[in-house]
Amino acid sequence: MSNETEGTKTIEEASTEEQREMEDKVVSPEKVEEAKLNARYPLLVSRPGGSGLLRKRLQKGQKYFDSGDYNMAKAKMKNKQLPTATTEKAEVTGDHIPTPQDLPQRKPSLVASKLAG
Amino acid sequence: MAGVGGGNDFQWCFAQVKGAIDEDVAEADIISTVEFNYSGDLLATGDKGGRVVIFQREQESKNRPHSRGEYNVYSTFQSHEPEFDYLKSLEIEEKINKIRWLPQQNAAHSLLSTNDKTIKLWKISERDKKAEGYNLKEEDGRLRDPFRITSLRVPVLQPMDLMVEASPRRIFANAHTYHINSISVNSDHETYLSADDLRINLWHLEITDRSFNIVDIKPANMEELTEVITAAECHPNQCNVFVYSSSKGTIRLCDMRAAALCDRHTKFFEEPEDPSSRSFFSEIISSISDVKFSHSGRYMMTRDYLSVKVWDLNMENRPVETYQVHEYLRSKLCSLYENDCIFDKFECCWNGTDSAIMTGSYNNFFRMFDRNTRKDITLEASRESSKPRGILKPRKVCTGGKRKKDEISVDSLDFNKKILHTAWHPKENVIAVAATNNLYIFQDKIN
Numbered sequence: 001m002s003n004e005t006e007g008t009k010t011i012e013e014a015s016t017e018e019q020r021e022m023e024d025k026v027v028s029p030e031k032v033e034e035a036k037l038n039a040r041y042p043l044l045v046s047r048p049g050g051s052g053l054l055r056k057r058l059q060k061g062q063k064y065f066d067s068g069d070y071n072m073a074k075a076k077m078k079n080k081q082l083p084t085a086t087t088e089k090a091e092v093t094g095d096h097i098p099t100p101q102d103l104p105q106r107k108p109s110l111v112a113s114k115l116a117g
Numbered sequence: 118m119a120g121v122g123g124g125n126d127f128q129w130c131f132a133q134v135k136g137a138i139d140e141d142v143a144e145a146d147i148i149s150t151v152e153f154n155y156s157g158d159l160l161a162t163g164d165k166g167g168r169v170v171i172f173q174r175e176q177e178s179k180n181r182p183h184s185r186g187e188y189n190v191y192s193t194f195q196s197h198e199p200e201f202d203y204l205k206s207l208e209i210e211e212k213i214n215k216i217r218w219l220p221q222q223n224a225a226h227s228l229l230s231t232n233d234k235t236i237k238l239w240k241i242s243e244r245d246k247k248a249e250g251y252n253l254k255e256e257d258g259r260l261r262d263p264f265r266i267t268s269l270r271v272p273v274l275q276p277m278d279l280m281v282e283a284s285p286r287r288i289f290a291n292a293h294t295y296h297i298n299s300i301s302v303n304s305d306h307e308t309y310l311s312a313d314d315l316r317i318n319l320w321h322l323e324i325t326d327r328s329f330n331i332v333d334i335k336p337a338n339m340e341e342l343t344e345v346i347t348a349a350e351c352h353p354n355q356c357n358v359f360v361y362s363s364s365k366g367t368i369r370l371c372d373m374r375a376a377a378l379c380d381r382h383t384k385f386f387e388e389p390e391d392p393s394s395r396s397f398f399s400e401i402i403s404s405i406s407d408v409k410f411s412h413s414g415r416y417m418m419t420r421d422y423l424s425v426k427v428w429d430l431n432m433e434n435r436p437v438e439t440y441q442v443h444e445y446l447r448s449k450l451c452s453l454y455e456n457d458c459i460f461d462k463f464e465c466c467w468n469g470t471d472s473a474i475m476t477g478s479y480n481n482f483f484r485m486f487d488r489n490t491r492k493d494i495t496l497e498a499s500r501e502s503s504k505p506r507g508i509l510k511p512r513k514v515c516t517g518g519k520r521k522k523d524e525i526s527v528d529s530l531d532f533n534k535k536i537l538h539t540a541w542h543p544k545e546n547v548i549a550v551a552a553t554n555n556l557y558i559f560q561d562k563i564n
Contacts, residue, residue: 029448030396036451037397044397054342054364057314057460113168114137114146115556116193 128562129496131503132547133187135172136555138500148551150538154218154226157542160188160549161228162556163213167197169230169283171241185547185560192241194283197232209234215300217309219322227286229309233296236311238287238322244280248272292318292328299349305356312349312361319373331379332361332371347462348408355414358383362419366403370430386428388435398450398459406462411471412543418474420465423447425476425486440486440493443478445516445527458532468541477536480525481552482512498536498550498557508562 037044137146145166152161160172173191200209211232219227225242252270254260295313302309310331311318317332336342344365352358357373369382390399402422410417411427416437419426423444426436442463446453453459458479465476477483478495486493495512502509515524538551546561 028394028396030394030398030450033398033448033450034396037454040451040455054345057345057364113164113166113170113193114554115135115148115162115164115170116190117137 127546129509129546129548129559130562131505131507131509131557132185132560133558134500134503134555135170135188135558142554146554148538148554148556149213150216151540151549151551151556152216152218152228153540153542153549154228155220155543157544157547159191159218159226160540160558161216161218162549162551163196163216163230164554165210165212167195167199167211167213167232169194169196169213169216169228169239171226185545188558192281192283194239196230196237196239196285197235200234202234214297217300217302219302220306222306229300229302231297231300231311234290234293236289236297236300236320237285238289239283240286241281241283244282245277246274247277249275287322287325289320289325289328292320298347301349301351301359303351303356304354308356310349310351310359312346314345317346317349317359317361317379329377331373331377333378333380347405350408350410350417353410353412353414360408360410360417362405362408364404365400366405366421368405368408368417368419368428384430384433386433386436388426398454401454401459402450407464409465409467411467412469413471416471418465418467420463420476422459422461422463425465425474427474427488438488440474440484442476442484443482443514445514449527453532456532458535461535461537463535463537464539466539466541468546469544473541475539475541475548477539477550479532479535480530481534481536482514483536483539483550496559498552498555498559503557506562509559 136148143166145164145168147165148162149165150161150163153159154161158174160174162170162172164170170193171191172188174188175186177186196213197211199211201207202209209232213230214232216228216230219229219238221227225240227238227240230237230239249256250270250272252261252266252272253263289311293311293313293316295315297311297313299312300309307323308319308321311320311328312332315333315335316330318328319331320328332346334344334346344363344367347362347364349359349361352360358370359373360368360370362368366387368386370384370386371379372383373379375381375383390403405419405421407420408417415430417428417430419428419436420442423446424442425440427438427440429437450459463477465474467474472489473485473487475483475485481498482495483498484493484495495514496509497512510523513521513524514530515521515526520526534553536550536552540549542548548559550557550559
């Protein structure tokens, strides 16, 4: 008899625990998303590293260029014939070090905005 | 369904769209800022290619008294060029982060435009007359032989085709180590502030070789960095007050009369959060991407990733109003983190009477909230819904279960079509919405 009541109690407890878990899932979709992220990138969630995230933010979009390479390329180009700008646009890899004048994404800025067209 | 902005029968209509239709959008053409001037007659846009385009509203014609003036191109110029920082081996993007108009003081118009590092004051002036009949030179500019001049000729001003010229009058450079995210003109019309991730500087509009640092949150050890400045704005009528928002969802109000360095705030606005609901994403989505004072100066509005909040400056412990922009994204935060969309910086704006607010979302949707009626509406800026003077149909996102006709499901939203920048005319129900490389102008229906 007492076993039965104990049994019933534990079932009730288990169901309230389940309910709470379900409520957690229902009430906090963020936690569900966090679990998903944790599954894919375990270290990311456990060590949020506020400072690391912020430093990533501060550096976002910063593009680096090497002034040493740039100056050496300029010196090299002085000895060679200067190629026309259009052919340079195609090769940005290999021997060619991009110079400010012919970085491909810069060209459109010299053209008028399409909003004004 | 009633629109938002005024009255129950209010409806928004398409008026104009600017920009190319082609699918392949060049990075340089992406609009990065939109701003009406104080009268609303001028509308400026900046793009990633460093260019500024200013539209001017045509005078309402007497022939069509019921049709509002159209916005047509008034001036366009290259504001910023790409640069290199040789010391740090960094490229400096020419993208225009913000444009702010100066109050008009004479016939010319002036604005401030900024990229990550340099702020420029541009003067836009009109020339519609030219002098003809010079005494000492020919029309083509050649000097006349002085011995052949026998009589005095006084130049006369003749009308010419309108020419609009933009010239950079001031260049405010070398004051920011980090990327400038905001500029704001002070109500004293003499000074303005510029804010980057860690510092805020105060400038005088006439002086370019000096600026005063008024906020510095850089820690001595960068490892201890916990938050960055995300936006800043001057109070609209109290010239000693400004606010700045942070990546932790807080806003600090500072009074420049209190101290030269405003590291200690006068007011600190933060909504208490429920610690049990805290997750990895909590801080990221609480980061404020924009802060704007109401025209009255009594309230301010902040935009974080999922909501817009209106704060009463007299109450620091919680906002007075909270509007959900796209709450359905809360269950998509994992993917939005992976594709970086969770870091998108949406702006927000007030209408002229502070009765309504507007902000953008994804899928080229934008949202408007009426503060009085508490009604809200979702509209779309797209070519498909853009028939001349066509009424915009409200859109609805289906969050689960059965999708009704005309609804769009969350998974079908295009997260590459983001509306980050919107502007509301200071006096009328005319709005400008930037959808990637296109600028849409909508206005209320004239009955």
